[in-house]
Amino acid sequence: MTASLTLVIVAAVLFGAGIAVMLERSLTRVLIGFLLVGNGVNLFMFTMGGEPGLAPILADGVDPEDLSDPLPQAFILTAIVINLGITAFMLALIYRSWWLAQLGEAGDLIGDEDEMVEDAEEAADLIRSSAADERAIQEVLDASDEDGGRA
Amino acid sequence: MIFSLVAFAAVALVTPFAARPLGRRVFPIVAIVPTAVFGWLLTLVPAVAAGEVVTERIEWIRALDIALSFRLDALSLLLALVVTGIGALVLLYCTWYFRDDEPSLGRFAALLLAFAGVMLGLVTADDVYVLFTFWEATSVLSYLLIAHDAGRREARGAALQALTVTTFGGLTMLVGIVILAVAGGTTSISALVANPVTGLAGEVGIALVLVGAISKSALVPFHFWLPAAMAAPTPVSAYLHAAAMVKAGVYLVALLAPGYAELAVWHPVVIGIGGFTMLVGGWRALRQTDLKLLLAYGTVSQLGFLVLVVGQGTRDAALAGTALLLAHALFKAALFLTVGIVDHAAGTRDWRRLSGLGRRMPWLAAFATVAAASMAGVPPLLGFVAKEAVFSAQLEAGAAGEPWAWVALVAAVLGSMLTVAYSVRFVWGAFGTRPDVAPVELHREPALMSLAPALLAAASLVTAFATPAIEPLLATYAATLPGPDEYHLALWHGPEPALAISALVFGVGALLVWGRAAVARLQAAVPDWIEAARGYVHLVGAVDRGAARLTTFIQSGGLPGYLATIVAVFIVGLGGAAIMNDTLPAGIRFADGPAQPLVGLAMIVAAVAAVAMRQRIAAVLLVGATGYGMVLVFGMSGAPDLALTQALVETITIVVVVLVLRRLPRRVTTRRAVVRAPVRIAIGVLAGAVMAVLGVVALGARTAPSIAEGLTPLAIEAHAKNIVNALLVDLRAWDTLGEISVLVAVATGVASLIFVSGRMGGAPRLEGAGRRERLRPLPEQADSMRSARRRLADVEHETDAAAEAASTRQTWLLAGRTISPRNRSILVEVLVRLLFHPAIVVSVYLLFVGHNAPGGGFAGGLVAGLALVARYLAGGRYELGEAAPVDAGALLGTGLFLAAGTAASSLVFGLTVLESSWFEAEVPVLGTISIGTSTLFDIGVYLVVVGLVLDILRTLGAEIDRHMDDTGPDTVAEETAEVRA
Secondary structure: OOHHHHHHHHHHHHHHHHHHHHOEEHHHHHHHHHHHHHHHHHHHHHOOOOOEOOOOEEEOOOHHHHEEOHHHHHHHHHHHHHHHHHHHHHHHHHHHHHHHHOOOHHHEEEOOOOHHHHHHHHHHHHHHHHHHHHHHHHHHHHHOOOOOOOO | HHHHHHHHHHHHHHHHHHHHHHHHHHHHHHHHHHHHHHHHHHHEEEEEEEEOOOOEEEEEEEHHHEEEEEEEHHHHHHHHHHHHHHHHHHHHHHHHHHOOOOOOHHHHHHHHHHHHHHHHHHHOOOEEHHHHHHHHHHHHHHHHHHOOOOHHHHHHHHHHHOOOOHHHHHHHHHHHHHHHHHHHOEHHHHHHHHOOHHHHHHHHHHHHHHHHHHHHHHOOOOHHHHHHHHHHHHHHHHHHHOOOOOOOHHHHHHHHHHHHOOOOOOHHEEEHHHHHHHHHHHHHOOOEOHHHHHHHHHHHHHHHHHHHHHOOOOOOHHHHHHHOOOEEEEEEEEHHHHHHHHHHHHHHOHHHHHHOHHHHHHHHHHHHHHHHHHHHOOOHHHHHHHHHHHHHHHHHHHOOOOHHHHHHHHHHHHHHHHHHHHHHHHHHHHHHHOOOOOOOOOOOOOOOHHHHHHHHHHHHHHHOOOHHHHHHHHHHHOOOOOOOOOOOOOOOOOOOOOHHHHHHHHHHHHHHHHHHHHHHHHHHHOOOOOOOHHHHHHHHHHHHHHHHHHHHHOOOOOHHHHHHHHHHHHHHHHHHHHHHOOOOOOEEEOOOOHHHHHHOOOOOOOHHHHHHHOOOOHHEEEHHHHHHHHHHHHHOOHEEEEEEEHHHHHHHHHHHHHHHHOOOOEEEEOOOOOHHHHHHHHHHHHHHHHHHHHHHHHHHHHOOOOOOOHHHHHHHHHHOOHHHHHHHHOHHHHHHHHHHHHHHHHHHHHHHHHHOOOOOOOOOOOOOHHHHHOOOOOOOOHHHHHHHHHHHHOOOOOOOHHHHHHHOOOOOOHHHHHHOHHHOOOHHHHHHHHHHHHHHHHHHHHHOOOOOOOOHHHOOOHHHHHHHHHHHHHHHHHHHHOOOOHHHHHHHHHHHHHHHHHHHHHHHOOOOOOOOOEEEEEOOOOOEEEEEEEHHHHHHEEEEEEEEHHHHHHHHHHHHHHHHOOOOOOOHHHHHHHOOO
């Protein structure tokens, strides 16, 4: 099997560029990265078909040997349509988060520090609560000890 | 047995419903179940005592050799009698313990009954995994019962402690069980005991199983959960934590002793820990002021004693141990139930505040005294009989040269002295008269409440004289262990060493009582170094805090951080593997054809520009450019289907993205980036490089011929010339079925996210535009149009007169007039009007020729979708409703139903799922087409794709339009105009 250097490089650039964009905090940028990665991966799959030939359609007088590999094509076709669906879904998420936030340009940013602080406090509350339960039963036990639980 | 278990489960399930009208009267009714089972078990005693074994078996998981097998031998029967007998009495006692207005009474009754059933299953199960299942079920039910009063903190804390400790032990035990079952080659307990697993597997397996037994029976260092569990209602304490659940560990030790008592690990654990526990429990019991806690520590002590005795591994010790088990169940249940009555009557369980109860509740005092005397081992009670047997067995085993027997004897004697002392403390504490304490005000309890303790105390007395009746059953179990079989249970054996030991025990016990003050001082002087409970609290706290810290550490960066981590793993993992790989492709071509490098260069430029571009819509258009580059690559490299699909999808994607982004601010802000730009770029470059290397290596690694050659005959067999389409709708149709299911889910998700209430239905329609009227000029007075027009007119700051003028213009599209004149383009309207119907025809054509030429359900559906997009863009949201007056969900559902139905229908014809069948026909224009099930499948795909696009348009297009109209004129309106123009 031989690879087309051009296609490998293009696929790699699309993929790398997509990843770089995806790592930003704006959901719109994540979507743009997703589209680039999607195209890059599809192209990558396409190179796996090896040397291209004729369209994989069994017309009269066509030697099956000359056809392109149809299997990656079937995979990619599915992937393209799924990408459309996921894109729409991400758009809905973007719009929804913007709609809920209504914070102008900060609307579609992914929250971080503030939310984490909240999460951590919630977890700490739960731990405190279960520790308080443990203490409560320990107090009951100590209370029954003749010297009232010295420890 | 299985029938009994089913009866327990069935009655427990209906109990909560029965309790609503019945109140506490539900208890005597449900008590019928354990009573009946108890009666049935009694009838089995003669046969089982004669050596008969009752077994039942239902195959369960054959592959793992797990069966619902049950076995009633002498030991199981004894335990089953204890579980059902005391269970029945405790349930009966509940009738007077609770009041009708007790919260969640029905649940409590159901849980207690279920517990009895589960316990019965535990002691009769013969399959180790079934036993384990019941074992864990008792832990869970115990948790729920302890936490009955969930409003109290201590109840919750105690329940959680009990659950944590016993499930920890249970899981440890599971590992041991698996080791034993695998090494022994069977899951049957009786077989594992008959042919014990020896060697390292046996030692490790048994050690782990013993950890389970120790934790369940509350032995040191797990003993602390049992006193804490006293937060449960008293009937629960009496049953679970005295008579039943804690006996599970003792039962397990007794069950395994015949096979495993010889192992090196056995005696140190069983006798060492058992003896130590007996002393620790007794020592602490002697300090308690809460009568219930006194009993709880006493139980800890007695459980250590029981494990120590039944674990000795001789015939006489087994006989003594089972007798002691029976005695303990009788007296401890009686004592707990007594405490419950005292607590109810006096309102406290603290003996320092009790005085004069003995005189005012003489009968109860008598029952409790009998039970406590049995606990202390006073003749003529069963406790005495059992204890005598214990001392004799230990002396005998010690004389036979078993060093651990002496350890056991010393622990038993010392522990028994403490037992005498705390037994006296209990009776004196509960019923004594203290001059310095004012007699408490008593709340009269129903006399029947004392029925259960009375029966249990009487049983302690009767069984002592009826040893010939109970001994055969116990002796049948004891005979499975080695040792001489001369010893018999009896009240009087004549003057013998055991009697002298008993006398010594009573003497020292009396001294401890007499020198109470001195003992208390001594106890206070000894440091509290057995503080497993505090250690546990610290351990759990440390685990909790550690988990919280770990979570904050791992989940630190929000979505970009996680993505960066995932990609970093990809780079390091796959990149590392790729570097170590040495398969390189046979050769590298620069490109396929002269145009490819040019297209590739354009795509690279567009992609890099998209990274740098801060404007949302510009970036999206650049991404679109890479997509159209893909179209060219596919088209030039023998993939017309891909080129067609990609072109259609790319167009729809751009439109949809712009539809949403028109509402968002134009530029993306960059403040507070989680992953900073240089890092981002570096990760992107590395990921791309790894991808490139992987691509080359993967191609080089392909040595076997492609399966593409095999696909040609398969496609011919599928009556298809287009191999890609044959793959999609026939050869790999499962995959496609999955994919369109995803599309349906995605469409539903999109609609759910945007529509605040109710995502069903189609795009909005013009009012009054039903059926035939749709073809006529629109009624001038249509309210929706009018109001829509007025709103838009306001936005545009135009006068009503101008809007009127606009509405009277000639229209090409049905809903064209709902758009303000400034946003209308007659040229676009005309084009769309002319192209829409041909486009639909083309889409259907693509659908049907797809089997033999480029096309198919996906491409056809996308063309139809694109036609809808055009109608929407030209005529607005009402136009979409007029163009596709159907429910998008109905399209999606019909499509999925058609595809899945086609897939399943082949089953009707005796074929496998998705197996195709055809008929061929000559059709004008289309040529020879073979209509087969795969064509029907493709129609399903077509409908799903159209439905998806329609759903996207009506939500991301029409619904967002409506939001914009509702929120009134703002900057957004200008952007709309911009997009439309």
